Amino acid sequence: MAMDLKEIESLIKEALPDASVEIQDLAGDGNHYSATVTSSKFSGISKIEQHKIVYNSLKGKMGNELHALAIKTKEN
């Protein structure tokens, strides 16, 4: 099952309203994406915590509907 790019973006923004989110469909198949997420919420927490916030924003879709999402987080 594939997932729409816009849907990923809006889920992340729902959880991190201040974030800038850049998503790329890496393979053009709606299944392999990369997301670069920049948010002030990331300051002072570990990479693991940062990535968990992004994973959690996807509400369990990661690893199910969404096969692959490479995540890069940045603080601003």
Add this chain to the structure above:
Amino acid sequence: MDQQTNDLIKNEIDTNEVCLFMKGTPDAPQCGFSMAVSNILKILEVNFKGVNVLENQELRQGIKEFSDWPTIPQLYIKNEFVGGCDIIKEMFESGELTKLFENKNISFKKKE
């Protein structure tokens, strides 16, 4: 997750200083992300145990609950969850990974 799976995971990360839960084996990875992390460890000549989650369906689900992390691979160093493919790649490129190995007294190949 059942107790047996929980014990299995605990035992693997207790007995192996560097433990990679992956799809496939270090010699025959079954997924590009697992291969990427396994290759980084090979480049650094780190002695590690690859645990193939595809051999055990309970383990494949269990490790996600255990680490509260939805994807595989997952790297543990001395009992601590360090990250998945993206984090390990970033740490390798920035030099943080070798710093971590140094701090944790894990031997690896230093650049000449």
